[in-house]
Amino acid sequence: GESVGLHLPTLSVQEGDNSIINCAYSNSASDYFIWYKQESGKGPQFIIDIRSNMDKRQGQRVTVLLNKTVKHLSLQIAATQPGDSAVYFCAENLGGNEKLTFGTGTRLTIIP
Amino acid sequence: DGGITQSPKYLFRKEGQNVTLSCEQNLNHDAMYWYRQDPGQGLRLIYYSQIVNDFQKGDIAEGYSVSREKKESFPLTVTSAQKNPTAFYLCASSRTAGHQPQHFGDGTRLSIL
Numbered sequence: 001g002e003s004v005g006l007h008l009p010t011l012s013v014q015e016g017d018n019s020i021i022n023c024a025y026s027n028s029a030s031d032y033f034i035w036y037k038q039e040s041g042k043g044p045q046f047i048i049d050i051r052s053n054m055d056k057r058q059g060q061r062v063t064v065l066l067n068k069t070v071k072h073l074s075l076q077i078a079a080t081q082p083g084d085s086a087v088y089f090c091a092e093n094l095g096g097n098e099k100l101t102f103g104t105g106t107r108l109t110i111i112p
Numbered sequence: 113d114g115g116i117t118q119s120p121k122y123l124f125r126k127e128g129q130n131v132t133l134s135c136e137q138n139l140n141h142d143a144m145y146w147y148r149q150d151p152g153q154g155l156r157l158i159y160y161s162q163i164v165n166d167f168q169k170g171d172i173a174e175g176y177s178v179s180r181e182k183k184e185s186f187p188l189t190v191t192s193a194q195k196n197p198t199a200f201y202l203c204a205s206s207r208t209a210g211h212q213p214q215h216f217g218d219g220t221r222l223s224i225l
Contacts, residue, residue, distance in 0.1 A: 032211045043116075043202050043216030044155075051211070089154065098143070098162060098209035099170070102154035 012109045013080050021106045023073040023090035032093040034100065035064060035075045037086045044089060047075070077108075085110045115139065118203050118217035124225045125190065125197060133188045133220045135203035143209040144186035148172060149200040149219075158201075161186055162209040190222060198223050 013019040025033075031052035036044035050057045050064045050073075057064050063076040073090055087105040094101070116137045125131045137144065143162050147155040157170030161180040175194025180186055186205075190197045200221050204214040 034213055036216075041219075043118075043204075043218045046213045046215060049213050093211055098160065098168075099157055100214060104152065104154045 009104070010107045010109070012111055014111050015082060016079055019077045019080050019084070019108060021075045021077075021088050021108065023075075023103055025071050025073065025090075025092050027092070027094055028068070028071060029095050030092040031095040033064070033066065033073050034091045034093075035062075035073075036089045036091065036102075037084075038089065038105070039086045047088075080108075080110050082110050082112060084108060116203060116205055116215060116217035118201075118220050120220060121218070123220055123222045125222060126225050128192045130189055130191050131222065133190070133201055133203075133222070135186045135188065135217060136184055137186075137203075137205045137217075138184060139205055139207075139215065140183070141205035141207050141215075142183070143206045143212070143214075144180065145204040145206075145214060146170075146176070146178065146186070146188045147202045147204065149202055155202060158188065160209070 034049040035047040037047050038044040048059045048062050048064050050066050061078045065074045087107050089102050089105045091100040091102045119134045145160040146158040149155050156172050158176050159167055159170050159178040161167035164183050167178050167180050175191055177189045200219050202216050202219045204216045206212040206214045
């Protein structure tokens with residue numbers, strides 16, 4: 001079925017280190033993926049997206065990797081800063097579907 | 113600044129009362145969405161609208177109603193039929209439905225008195 005999950009519910013990283021947040025999806029027909037960041041009391045903020053015809057996409061300090069063979073998505077954040085502390089969600093879109101399916105999120109805490 | 117505005121930020125509902133949450137966007141997006149977020153859970157889709165005067169039920173539409181009379185506006189009514197309305201409600205929009213990033217407002221937190 002269509003589901004999105006995360007390997008770790010919480011992640012603590014030392015400031016300045018790199019962090020990797022993982023996401024597994026179950027539907028091989030999903031062809032579009034998004035990462036969001038949500039700070040406490042706010043709405044999710046778009047970080048980066050990737051389509052299934054790509055394996056990697058880079059933004060400012062962030063990289064998303066897509067492994068379609070094992071249905072795995074990851075978000076890498078380089079040189080983490082205190083402002084990176086938040087909950088990170090992945091979301092998938094099944095081809096031809098108007099809806100996104102969201103995972104439950106990983107809480108990232110940056111240790112000063 | 114272009115964006116999505118949700119109001120009010122906090123809302124309290126009495127038993128048996130309907131309440132309406134406002135969502136306005138000035139991004140000229142065709143598609144709009146309402147989600148519910150409960151503690152420790154992902155977002156669940158309540159209703160979505162791909163175009164003005166059209167909307168579809170999401171995964172948890174029971175006890176909610178919407179309208180889409182204007183492109184910019186997609187209000188959500190939480191009716192008395194919704195027995196567990198306490199949650200964080202998020203509105204989003206995207207240029208079109210599907211394969212587009214959805215952009216979110218800052219939510220309305222609804223509580224029961």
